[in-house]
Amino acid sequence: MGLLTSLKDSISRVTDGLFAADEPKRIGIYGPPNAGKTTLANRIARDWTGDAVGPESHIPHETRRARRKENVEIERNGRKVTIDIVDTPGVTTKVDYKEFLDHDMDKEDAVRRSREATEGVAEAMHWLREDVDGVIYVLDSTTDPFTQVNTMLIGIIESQDLPALILANKTDLPESDVQQIANAFPQHETIPLSALEGENMDEVYTKIAEYFG
């Protein structure tokens, strides 16, 4: 009886392992506010599933809850990768409702938005520590990447040993400076793209398959 139980357990462990390998990897899309994370998540979801993930906006903290698009199958060079995309709120160390008053909001709406934003950032940090298998880190290539939030987040991702792909977004804008991002994080490969215009998405998908497959 003991031998049979032991054999059953061994078989169960092997089959669990096989199924675990087939399970979609949860890939968190992280970065500072307004880097284009939701635009990228929508671009990937539309290209491979036909659906969007969430609304995009130029107002900071439009995404205030982590949103997941499940079972996105990406085929590249004969390889098929299945991922769950987790679009996360932009990470920051401060949120002041007064900043939203500049975007035609009254105080009540601005306070509500700031409260939701703080909850969303806390949730995103929790996801990063507990619930993602890899990270796509999105940066706006028209802005200075040498910020404390970027330094801390890349450090956190590296300390968790998570595979990380750094994307330099908004290459369609004339001020774009991809090299500045490559210089800021030389230990990682930097892939340029415009999620809005769909530029260089072929390379992005190849790298997603390579990093997370």
Added chain:
Amino acid sequence: MPGATPDVDGGDDPADDGVRIDMISGARMEGLTSMEKIRLILDGVREGNIVILEEGLSPDEESKLIEVTMTEISPDDFTGIEIETYPKPDSGSQSFLDKLMGRESTQKLTVIGPANRIETLHKDENLISTLVSRK
């Protein structure tokens, strides 16, 4: 409580006359748990103080600091923190034994203050220049 900020002598509220800076040694932080460290920092910052850590926080503690800070933000009271550290030294500066043993140095001078009172003017590998305003 091991992480409690000590009272300072001289006056009812010294912060009325200037900006208080707490410089916390690595030895002081060494025996504290992650949450005790975070409480020590945030209690000081919420009182309007600038906190300087001799040895900084680990990446996991930094992640928790952001998370706890977010839960404490409230309109017209506390808008969060400004935090600056020198960039992480190149991993090439770690010894072979440290790499082999997975030991990662977290020693990096860290400045933390209330977001509405501290503004970073310049930062590079060797210099952090900040402007601190009174209340």
